[in-house]
Amino acid sequence: MKGIFPIDKFERIQTPFYYYDTELLRATLRAINAEVLKHDGFVVHYAVKANANPKVLRIIREAGLGADCVSGGEIEAALKAGFPTNKIVYAGVGKSDWEIELGLDNDIFAFNVESIPELEVINELASQKGKTARIALRINPNVGAHTHANITTGLAENKFGIAMRDMETVIERAAEMQHVKFVGLHFHIGSQILDMGDFEALCNRINELQTQLESHRIRVENINVGGGLGIDYQHPNRVSIPDFKAYFDTYAKKLKLRTGQTLHFELGRAVVAQCGSLIARTLYIKEGAVKKFCIIDAGMTDLIRPALYQAYHKIENISSDLPMETYDVVGPICESSDVFAKQVDLNTTRRGDLIAIRSAGAYGEIMASQYNCRKLPQGYVIDEL
């Protein structure tokens, strides 16, 4: 055992694979629940898109969180993991008819609606089933977030949500429809946000919108502020649990909730990122013309974040105690972007050594592909090793 990993057990498993530290996951969920209990009306959903591994989902469901889904497949995964239907919310800019019908058949808590055409289709499909769909409107708050451009979602230029100037028209349209019920407003400004000032800006915007709606006697039951809390990719051991206190306190202090209103959160990355690692085996050490390459058997097909978002993940050789050397850690895929890190220090690495790519529990396994006809990586939790 080096550090936190049961290496002797890893030796028996085909690499590459994901390893989930379920103790850390449970501790993270306890930390969330401890903070949420301090605030009246706070409700947390887990954003299933971060990681839908059934073993991970089950633990999150057991902790009492709801499920935030962005596709019919995710609704199915949430149902399979036992999430109660009245704790499932469904967002997405392009919902297919079968996905809407799945939500209707299961009487989910709310559809987060992103346009008038979508509202009309939900009304129509609900009418065919003799049902009333609970809908929240996803509003684009035009609030920026200090994060990677590919993961901001709350700017006017992004495809997500309904423009603020259309908000009241859409609420009025919904009120005229027989088979939808307006139950709330929904927002989501982006991901990997560490500056509480960004969430504060969202609170200020929501406060303005609420005042505006109240002047037209429109009451909102639920406010959903989405997710986006970031994690510390540099220090997975030292900061293994995000600062949930600072996060929830920001909303408690800055968002003016009306009496009886509930405040919903949809956290993905902050729940699962730190508990997961991608474990790979070193295939070759190649001495290039100007540097050394550590070629491992995991590639961008297993973890695409570095190639897609230039994301940083801490990398460790968990088999070696030898002195440090500098490597480019790369995968076997036929793409120049198949690089996990350039010029990183690892304990001197040899063929066969196990490499851990840390903080990979969110947007890792779930984004894996079969490009190059590769097998999808499996995910393991400690109890089954």
Ligand SMILES: *Cc1c(COP(=O)(O)O)cnc(C)c1O
């Ligand atoms: C992706 C997403 C989330 C979760 O984002 P994280 O950054 O993982 O917390 C929450 N809500 C919606 C609507 C999303 O699309």
